[in-house]
Amino acid sequence: MTNKELIPILKNIIKPYIQDESAFENLTEETDFINDLKINSANLVDVVLDVEDEFDIEIDNDAMEKMLDVKNALLIIQSKLSEK
């Protein structure tokens, strides 16, 4: 899948947790989950779990460590999908 195809799926996953509507509407690869979307760090765990469920991948803590923005989330998803 391309990033272009992945973005709407990712947006759907993070939507329930966002606390800044305008940052979500103007989402780009640079958008930061905590600083821009104001996702609670406990909900960030949910995001990781939801991504794992959605794509049937496993995101170990080493990968999760960097998953703080859209760009890195896409990189991790792509990387784990290519391992399948």
Added chain:
Amino acid sequence: MIGNDIVDVNITRQQINWKRKRFLDKVFTIEEQKLINNTANPFSVVWRLWSMKESAYKCYMQYNKKRFFDPKKLTCTITSNSFGYVAIDLLKLPVKTVIQENYIYSTITNSNTENHCFYIKNASRRDQQEKVYTRLKEIISKKLSVCSKKIDVRKTAVGIPKLIVNKQENNILFSLSHHGHYGAIAILNQKNE
């Protein structure tokens, strides 16, 4: 060393399903999960440990250039009902936790740290931050005998708030936290205060 974290118990109960499959595995080590499983009140232990990790993370980020999201890198040891330690990298930080009916509050323990926990009436996220900043400015204004209007708060690249007083960076160490209806401020006083 300074770092704190407050958890609004009611909001957390509603919003976070810590019992969800694999949630605990992403956040807690085997030892920590034993603590959670061997208690009559796992909810309390989960959020005590979480707030301990957050406090330690905030402290660590005062000296670190890069953010990271790996709660298992911060490992908790409980020594009593209120005290424990969090190990991260080369640091071993003593942390005190207060468990109240409506909030759980952790703070890096230090005899020179003053802690303020307070209720925030309107829990919208923007209001939470505003109320905490206002309260911080009131406290600092009294400490420095400076008008609150001359006090500003700015965040570093990794999200650590710093004080700007009369347009100059002030090095009073402090930590802020807010969640739901609760805000908290920890300030490290100079020894001769």
